Amino acid sequence: MKRLLIADDHDAVRSGLRAVLEQRPGWEVVAEASDGGKAIAAAIESRPHVAILDFSMPRMTGVEVARRIRNYPLQTEVLIFTVHNSSLLAHEAFEAGARAFLSKSDANKLLLAAVESLLLHRPFSSGVCPNEFDSRRLGGDDGKNRPLTPREQLVVKLVAEGYSNKNISVILNLSLKTTEAHRAAAMHKLNVNSTAGLVRYAVRAGLVDA
Structure with a gap:
């Protein structure tokens, strides 16, 4: 039996994916999660062969979940x-x-x-090449327009979700000074000077739902 995990913050999406996946004999959705933290816990507990993660989830993106799952010997x-x-998101x-x-x-x-490909341990990508870069997001000797680091992206995501710097520090287990530094670095790279600018970026980048 091939074990699958679905993580998405919309119940209807998870139900729809489950219905499609479980039509295939020998496949079973053994766990669901509505946010990134729960997805990590569910992956550790259920040890799925494949984890299907929405990029845009509360508190933690699917990319950050993938990064953290990689730190465990799960073979997921x-x-x-x-x-x-x-292409930028695919690369990330x-x-x-x-x-x-x-x-x-x-x-x-x-x-x-896509799931069949992963079960055979083969990569799969639709519509974009993960090795392509969006040149508009690269370069700039002063640091502007360069890609955000994973931690900067996560801080921006949490800002866009309405969390204060203090709350973000608690969530990410960072000092307030470090959180503020990540936020300032992100604002500099994105060339924005307000929370509204960070929110607009987060929506455009798919870090949060519009």
């Missing part, structure tokens, strides 16, 4: 799926340890193929 293959079909997903990247618009026709 990770698929990131998202509404944002971006593969860099974090995911082996498949799938646009939600392609899920109906490609989800089973």
Whole structure:
């Protein structure tokens, strides 16, 4: 029996994915999660063969979940799926340890193929090449327009979700000074000077739902 995990903050999406996946004989969804923290706990407990993670989840992105899962000896293959079909996001997903990247618009026709590929330990990507970079996000001698680090992305995501610097420090187990430094670095790289600017970026980048 092939064990699968689904993580998405929308009940309807998880139900729909479960219905599609469990049509395949020998596949079973053994765990579901509604946010990144629960996804990590569910993966450790259920040890799935494949974890299907939404990129945009509360408190922690699917990419960050993939990165943390990689630190455990789980032998779990990770698929990131998202509404944002971006080569940059695909690159980040593969860099974090995911082996498949799938646009939600392609899920109906490609989800089973993607999972089958992962079960054979083969990478899978729809519509984008994970090795491509968006040149508009690179370069700049002053540090502006360069990609955010994973920790900076996570801080921006939490800011966009309404958390204060103090709360973010608790969530990420950082000092307040370090959190503020990550936030300032992200604002500099993105060339924004307000929380609203960070929120707009988070929505465009798919870190949070619009």
